[in-house]
Amino acid sequence: MLHLRHTRDVELVPFRQFVLKLHSRCDLACDHCYVYEHEDTQWRGRPMASPRRVLEQTAVRIAEHAAAHRLSSVRVVLHGGEPLLAGPETIGFAAEQLRAALPDSCGLDLRIHTNGVLLDRRFCDLFLEHDIRVGISLDGDRAANDLHRRYADGRSSHSKVLSAVALLQEPGYRRLFAGILCTIDVRNDPLAVYEALTALDPPGIDFLLPHATWVHPPLRPDGPESTPYAAWLGAIYERWEAEGRPVPVRTFDSVLRTLHGLSSLTENLGLEPADLVVIETDGTLEQADSLRTAFDGAAGTGFNVFDHDLDRAARHPGMIDRQLGLAGLCATCRSCPVVSSCGGGLYAHRYREENGFENPSVFCGDLKEFITMVAARGEGTDPARTEPTAGTGLTDRQWDELAAGHGGTEAVRVLVGQQLEIDRTLLAHVATSASAPSASTSASWRLLTEFDVQVPDACDQVMSHPYNRTWATGRWQRGDGGDSGDGLAESAAAVALRAGSEAEVRVPLRGGVLRLPGLGRLLVDGDAAFVSVRSREDGFTATTDSGATVRIVWAQQDPRWQPTRTVAADADWTVRLEDTDPCRDAHGHPVSARLGPEEFAAWERDLTSAWALIKRILPGYAEGIAAGLSVITPLQRPSGRRDISSSARSAFGAVGIARPATADTLALLLVHEFQHVKLGAVLDLDDLIDGNDARAFHAPWREDPRPLEGLLQGTYAHVAVTEYWRARWQDLRGRNGFGTAADRARDEFARCLADTAQALGSLSASGSLTGLGGRFVAGMEATLRPWLDELDSDDGDSARPVASHVR
Numbered sequence: 001m002l003h004l005r006h007t008r009d010v011e012l013v014p015f016r017q018f019v020l021k022l023h024s025r026c027d028l029a030c031d032h033c034y035v036y037e038h039e040d041t042q043w044r045g046r047p048m049a050s051p052r053r054v055l056e057q058t059a060v061r062i063a064e065h066a067a068a069h070r071l072s073s074v075r076v077v078l079h080g081g082e083p084l085l086a087g088p089e090t091i092g093f094a095a096e097q098l099r100a101a102l103p104d105s106c107g108l109d110l111r112i113h114t115n116g117v118l119l120d121r122r123f124c125d126l127f128l129e130h131d132i133r134v135g136i137s138l139d140g141d142r143a144a145n146d147l148h149r150r151y152a153d154g155r156s157s158h159s160k161v162l163s164a165v166a167l168l169q170e171p172g173y174r175r176l177f178a179g180i181l182c183t184i185d186v187r188n189d190p191l192a193v194y195e196a197l198t199a200l201d202p203p204g205i206d207f208l209l210p211h212a213t214w215v216h217p218p219l220r221p222d223g224p225e226s227t228p229y230a231a232w233l234g235a236i237y238e239r240w241e242a243e244g245r246p247v248p249v250r251t252f253d254s255v256l257r258t259l260h261g262l263s264s265l266t267e268n269l270g271l272e273p274a275d276l277v278v279i280e281t282d283g284t285l286e287q288a289d290s291l292r293t294a295f296d297g298a299a300g301t302g303f304n305v306f307d308h309d310l311d312r313a314a315r316h317p318g319m320i321d322r323q324l325g326l327a328g329l330c331a332t333c334r335s336c337p338v339v340s341s342c343g344g345g346l347y348a349h350r351y352r353e354e355n356g357f358e359n360p361s362v363f364c365g366d367l368k369e370f371i372t373m374v375a376a377r378g379e380g381t382d383p384a385r386t387e388p389t390a391g392t393g394l395t396d397r398q399w400d401e402l403a404a405g406h407g408g409t410e411a412v413r414v415l416v417g418q419q420l421e422i423d424r425t426l427l428a429h430v431a432t433s434a435s436a437p438s439a440s441t442s443a444s445w446r447l448l449t450e451f452d453v454q455v456p457d458a459c460d461q462v463m464s465h466p467y468n469r470t471w472a473t474g475r476w477q478r479g480d481g482g483d484s485g486d487g488l489a490e491s492a493a494a495v496a497l498r499a500g501s502e503a504e505v506r507v508p509l510r511g512g513v514l515r516l517p518g519l520g521r522l523l524v525d526g527d528a529a530f531v532s533v534r535s536r537e538d539g540f541t542a543t544t545d546s547g548a549t550v551r552i553v554w555a556q557q558d559p560r561w562q563p564t565r566t567v568a569a570d571a572d573w574t575v576r577l578e579d580t581d582p583c584r585d586a587h588g589h590p591v592s593a594r595l596g597p598e599e600f601a602a603w604e605r606d607l608t609s610a611w612a613l614i615k616r617i618l619p620g621y622a623e624g625i626a627a628g629l630s631v632i633t634p635l636q637r638p639s640g641r642r643d644i645s646s647s648a649r650s651a652f653g654a655v656g657i658a659r660p661a662t663a664d665t666l667a668l669l670l671v672h673e674f675q676h677v678k679l680g681a682v683l684d685l686d687d688l689i690d691g692n693d694a695r696a697f698h699a700p701w702r703e704d705p706r707p708l709e710g711l712l713q714g715t716y717a718h719v720a721v722t723e724y725w726r727a728r729w730q731d732l733r734g735r736n737g738f739g740t741a742a743d744r745a746r747d748e749f750a751r752c753l754a755d756t757a758q759a760l761g762s763l764s765a766s767g768s769l770t771g772l773g774g775r776f777v778a779g780m781e782a783t784l785r786p787w788l789d790e791l792d793s794d795d796g797d798s799a800r801p802v803a804s805h806v807r
Contacts, residue, residue, distance in 0.1 A: 012311060012314050012315060013273045013274075013275055013314065013319075013323045014065060014068075014069035014071060014275065014310075014311075014314065015065060015074075015275050015276065015277045015310055015313075015314060016071060016073075016074055016075065016275045016276075017074070017075045017076075017077070017275055017276040017277075018058075018062055018074065018075070018076045018077070018276070018277055018278075018279060019076075019077050019079045019276065019277070019278040019279070019289065020050075020055075020058060020076055020077065020078055020079065020094065020279050021050060021079055021080060021081065021083075021278065021279060021280050021281050022049065022050050022078050022079070022080060022081075022083040022085075022086035022090060022091065022094060022281070023048060023049050023050070023080045023081040023082060023083055023084075023085040023086040023281065024046045024047065024048055024049075024080065024081045024280070024281045025048050025080070025081045025082070025085060026080060026081045026082040026085070026115070027082050027085060027115070027117060027118065027151070028082070028115050028117065028149055028150065028151055028152075028157055046280055046281050046282050046284075047281045047282055048081075048085075048281070049085075049086050049087075049090060049281065050086065050090065050094075050281040050282075051281075052090075052093060054279075054281065054282065054283040054305065055090075055093060055094045055097050056097055057283060057305045057306055058097075058098075058279050058283065058305050059094075059097035059098045059100070059101035059102075060101055060305075061305045061309060061310050062074060062076070062098065062101065062102070062310070063101035063102050063103060063106075064309060064310070065309070065310040065311070066102055066103060066106040067103045067106070067554070067555070068311070070105070070498065071106050072105065072106060072107065072566070072574050073106060073107035073108070073109060073568075073571065073574055074102070074106060074107075074108060074109070075109040075110075075111065076098055076108065076109070076110050076111070077111045077112070077113055077135075078091060078094060078110070078111065078112040078113070078132070079112075079113050079278075079289075080114075082114060082115055082118070083112055083113070083114060084112075084114050084118040084119065084123060085118070088122060088123060088126045091112070091123075091126060091130075091132075092126055092129070092130060095110060095130035095132060096130070098110065099130075104565075104566065104568065105565075105566040105568070105574070106568070106574075107568040107570070107571050107572075107573070107574040108568075108571050109133075109571040109572070110130065110131060110132045110133070110571060111132060111133045111134070111135060111178055112127070112132050112133075112134055112135070113135045113137070113181070114134065114135070114136065114137070114164075115136075115137050115149065115157065115161065116136045116137070116138070116160065116161040116164030116165070117157050117160040117161060117164070119134070119163075119164035119167060119168075120167070121167065124167060124168070124173045124176060127173075127176050128172075128173070128176065131570060131571060132176070133175075133176055133177070133178040134168060134176050134177060134178055135178045135179055135180070135181055136161065136164060136165060136168070136177075136179075136180050136181070136202075137149070137161075137180075137181050137182075137183075138161050138165070138180050138181075138182060138197065138200075139182050139183055139185065139188070139193070140182060140188055140192065140193030140194075140196045140197060141158075141192055141193065141195075141196035142156065142158040142159075143188070143192075144185065144188040144189075144192065144193050144196070145157070145158045145161070146158060147185055147187065147188065148183070148185065149161075162200075165177075165180075165200050165202070169200070169201065175615070177202065177203055178203065178204070179202050179203050179204030179205060179206065179248075179250075180197055180200070180202045180204070180205050180206070181205075181206050181208060182197060182205060182206065182207050182208065183208045183209075183210055184207055184208065184209055184210060184229060184232060184233070185210065185219070186219060186220075186221065186228040186229060186231075186232050187219070187221070190232045190233070190235040190236045191235060191236065191239060193236075194236045194239060194240070198246060198247055201247075202247060203247075203248070204247065204248040204249070204250060205247055205248070205249050205250070206249070206250040206251060206266070207233060207236070207249065207251045208251075208268070209229060209268070209346070209349070209363055209366075211290055211293040211348065211349070212293065212349060212362050212363075213293060213294055213348065213349060213350075213351040213352070213362055214350075214351060214352040214359060214362050215294075215351065215352065215353055216293075217362055218362060218363065225365070227365045227366045227369045228366070229363055229366035229370070230365070230366040230367070230368075230369035230370040230373070233251065233366075233370050234369075234370055234373050236249075237252055237370075237373075237374065240252060241377070245397070250265050250266055251266070251268070251269070252374070253265055253410075254266050254268075254269045254270065255269065255341055255370070255371055255374050256374065257270075257410075258270045258340055258341035258343075259341050259371070259374065259375050264343065267288070267346065267347075268345070268346045269341060269342060269343050269345075270340075270341065270343040271325040271326055271339070271340060271343045272325075272343075273322070273323030273324070273325065274288065274319070274322035274323055274347070275323075276288055277310065277313055277314070277319075278299065279305060282304070283304045283305040283306055284300075284301075284303075284304050285301050285303040285304055285305065285308065285310070285313040286299040286300060286301060287299045287300075287301060287316075287318050287319060287322070288322075288347070288348070290346055290347070290348040290349075291318075291347070291348045292348075293348050293351075294348050294351040294357075295351070295353075298348075298351075301313050301316045301318065301319070302316075303316070321347075321357070322347050326339065328344075329343075329344040330344075330350075330358050330359055330360060332359075332360050332364075333360050336360075336368065338367070338368055338371040338372060338375075341371045341375075342361075342364075342367045342368065342371055344360065344361060345360070345361025345362075345363055345364065345367055346361065349361040349362050349363055350362070394411060394414050394415075394682075394685075398410060398411035398414060399411075399775075400779055402678060402682060402776075402779075403775065403776045403777075403778070403779025403780060404620075404779050404780070404782065404783045405620070405621075405675070405716070405719040405720055405723065405779075405780060405783050406620035406621060406623075406624065407623075407624040407678055408623045408624060408627075409623045409624070409626070409627045411624065412623070412624040412627040412628040412678065413627050413628075415628060415652075415678065415681040415682070416464070416627065416628055416653070418681065418684070418685055419464070419652040419653070419681055419684070420460060420463065420464045422469075422684060423463050423464055423468065423469050423472075424463055426469060426472045426473065426476060427448075427463060427468070427472050427488070427491075429476055430472050430475045430476050430487075430488075431444075431445035431448075431488055432445070440486075440488075440489060440506070440508070441488060443489075443506070444488035444489040444491075444492045444505070445488055447492045447496075447503065447505065448488060448491060448492050448495065451492065451495045451496070451499065451501070454499075454501075455495065455498075455499035455501065458495045458498040458499040459495050461495075461498060461518060462491050462494045462495045462498065462517055462518055463491065464630075464653065465494075465517040465518040465581075465631075466630070466631050466651035466652060466653045466654035467517060467578070467581045467583040467584050467586065467631075467651060467654070468487065468491060468517050468583075469650055469651060469652065470583045470584070470586040470648070470650045470651050471487040471583045472487060473650040475487065486507075486508045486510070487583075489505060489506065489507040489508060490507055490514075490515045490516060490517055491517055492505045492507075493505040493507045493514075493516055493533040494516045494517050494518055494519050496533065496534075496535055497516065497519060497533070497535050497540050498518075498519070499535075500535050500537070501535055502534070502535065503534075503535075504532050504533070504534045505532070505533045505534075506530055506531075506532050506533075507530065507531055507532075507533055508529060508530050509524055509528060509529060509530065509531060510582050512524050512525070512526075512528070513582060514531055514533070514542060515580075515581060515582055515583070516533075517581060517583075518564060518576070519563065519564060520561065520562050520563035520564045520580050521562050521580040521581070521582070522542055522550065522552065522560055522561050522562075523559075523560045523561075523562070524542065524544060524550065524560075525548075525560075526544065526546065526548065528544035528545055528546060528548070529545060530544070530545045531543060531544050531545070531550075536551075538553050538554060538555065539551065539552045539553040539554045539555075539556075540552055562580050562594055563580075564576050564577075564578055564579075564580055564581070565577050565579075565600060567603065567604045567607045567608070569607050569608050569610075569611035569612075570608070570611060570612070570615075572615070572622070572626045573611055573622075573625065573626040573629075575607070575629060575630060575631065575632055576630060576631045576632070577595070577600065577603055577604075577607075577632055577633075577634065578631045578632065578633045578654070579591070579592055579593070579594050579595050579633070579634055580594065584633045584651075584654075584656075586648040586650055586651045586654075586656075587633065587635065587646035587647065587648050587651070587655075587656030588646050588648070589635045589636065589638075589644055589646055589656060589658070590635065590636040590638075591633055591634065591635055591636065591656070592633075592634035592635060592636050592658075595634060599634075599659075602659065603634065603659055605663075606659060606662075606663040606666050607632075607663075607666065609663035609666075610663045610664070610666040610667035610670060611667075613663065613664060613667045614667050614670065614671060616731075617724075617727035617728065617730075617731050618667075618671060618720075618723065618724060618727055620723075621671050621674070621720060621723075624674065624678065625670065625671070625674050628653060628674070628677065628678070629653060629654075629655065629670070629674050629677065630653040630654070631651075631653055631654035631655075632654070632655055632656075632657060632670075633654060633655070633656040633657075634656075634657065634658070634659060635656045635657060635658040636658060637658040637659075638658075642660065642661065643658070643660050643665060643669065644656075644657070644658040645657045645658070645669040645672065645673050646673065647673045647674075647676040647677050647680070649680045649684075652677060652680065652681055653677065654677075655669075655670070655673035655674065655676075655677065656673075657669050657670070657673070664728075667724070668721065668724050671720045671721070671724055672717050672720055672721055672724075673717075674720075675716050675717040675719070675720045676713055676716075676717055678716075679712070679713055679716045680713075682776075683709070686770075686772055687770050687772070687773070688712065688769065688770055688772055688773030688776055689708050689709055689712060689766075689768050689769055689770065689773050690708075690768035690769075690770065693708050693766065693768040694707070695707075695708065695766075697711045697762050697766070698762065699711050699714050699715075699759060700754075700755035700758050700759060701714065701718065701755055702714070708763075708766060708768055711759060711762060711763060712763060712773075712777075714759065715756060715759040715760060715763060715780065716780065718752060718755060718756040718759065719756055719780050719783060719784070721752050721756075722749065722752040722753050722756050722784070722787070723783075725745050725746075725748040725749035725752055726749045726753075726787060726790070728745040728748075728749075729742060729745035729746040729748075729749050732745055733746075749787075749791075750791055753784065753787055753788065753791065756780075756784060757784055757788070760777060760780055760781055760784070763777050764777055764781075
């Protein structure tokens, strides 16, 4: 019944999301449940709880898949039925197996989706131990929730779910809360539902269309041609916008993103290929659970974790059918003006008996009307929330986030995307600017352009490596001189290895070193000038121009191969520790040599601790770091200076740091340097200052006067430094009362606040800020203003001499 289109040449899309069923039964009897109340009956023959051998083998298969496709992170959702019925022991065992099996280079985002009625402190403490985030199903106020989510005997579950949410809102458990999922019923008052959910202050909400098909269409009280789901969502959207988007709503954010050419946040919308597989309690591999609403056995693949690896499941026709993007849609969808946002709707919602999934969604009219409404609102009199600010590509909301010193995930991802476009443009200039490019340059550039069509993700990963731009910038500044083929060939080889391409790439050596940006370096014996690199299933070969061949196997250690190692600080952030790239010397300080095992372990330990501190006391900075800081380059520690850190405009996404004595200091250096990275990216996109102002300005934290851009950069970094010391002061005071450490943190806070306020005054008085620059400085001032009041109320006077400007 699946209609496979043009799949013979489709590249395998690896799974990055895994739904692991821990229990196949539920303690509620929701009448809209796709598992028990729709067409599928497969659950009846499966074990209630997932046996340990299934969990062990599942962890092995996910780890194999992550290693084979070099995934930097995977998401695993513990699911059911109701997963809490499996009990703490099984849940803890599953988490332990997953974390132990995954390679060090792959982070784990582990979540559990529950109806919440069994959630208690015992479970929450377990989730803290294993870093498991919790999503709760709740359909609104009691009346809305009780329409469907009841026990089998008719009792309401609402009060127990509210108790679960209240537990997750406690300070000790708040970081576990992933958000609320709400299934739409158009008989419920949309604004009452919205108000009930936002009153719980969740970190996010997702409104889900009820599962339906053309065989079993959704409820439409006003007739089959009406669009009640568009009206229901539209009412909430208008309130959400009027209130300034007080909480992320995944459905709305996905529509806004896709309307602006960005990726969707959900499989329900957009044209991105599906990357999800379900593992049932008996180890069976299945497609998305939503397919159960189509027909009995629709989600089946015939594979299981014991007899088949995950690549087999990824090549299943049903999986591929959900990865074809626009080509996988019916003719009606392909010609629709909102198709890039709608994406044809959820795959399961397209089903008809006569032609399977070759149809628009059964919610087609609703989706088109709602998306058109959102698009029209964005083009009307109030475009600020969705339209880019000036030339930056940032919305007003994102711009203001960055100006305040922070910048969430989406704001920083815009910067990442813009920087990638700069990288691409620069690389193209380097490749094509020479009046007579060498054969090596031409061949490497031709191969890169082919890869850009065939394996764009691998190409983006390599092109965006920070030190590729360092190389390209140096080459561009030197003009036509020299052969540009070295960096281009290195990039082409790295793309080929990431993608597992069969292409052979001839790469010049750098003094006996093969540079593979983002992957590592190979030390080649002898006097060879070139090697030919070819990918193998388990690694790669490098053959010198004299015919000698080095074979590297990814899973085996070889002293000649020095891979770029990664540190998974937690599921939210994995960063490369770059001590191999010959082009990493961009930070104005000598770089460290290749780290030995003990030094690398020390970095790993300190980064994990520093990241935990940043997430705990500086959550406003953590999101941006996780989205945009991809590389840390260890620097040498010079004698006489304890703490050294640096960033470079030519290496977006990277910072250089000499590992400090404590993880707390490392946290401060990370936050400080990433401010420079962010502001450098903003300055690449729009002017904040008059570039003709050649004056030098006093910066309170330096003896030498600074140009205006240098003062702006230093001030922006010091906003973060000030907030760090403020947060440390409050944290230490809250945990230990008033003591030496808390007093020192308060003194540092007061000093930094005074310095930063003085620098902001100099910037404002310079007369050389553009309109956007003035707005940016005003954003920093707004951040500092309440902090001055905090010091006043604490009987402090350190900031008073400079408080007048910021106030």
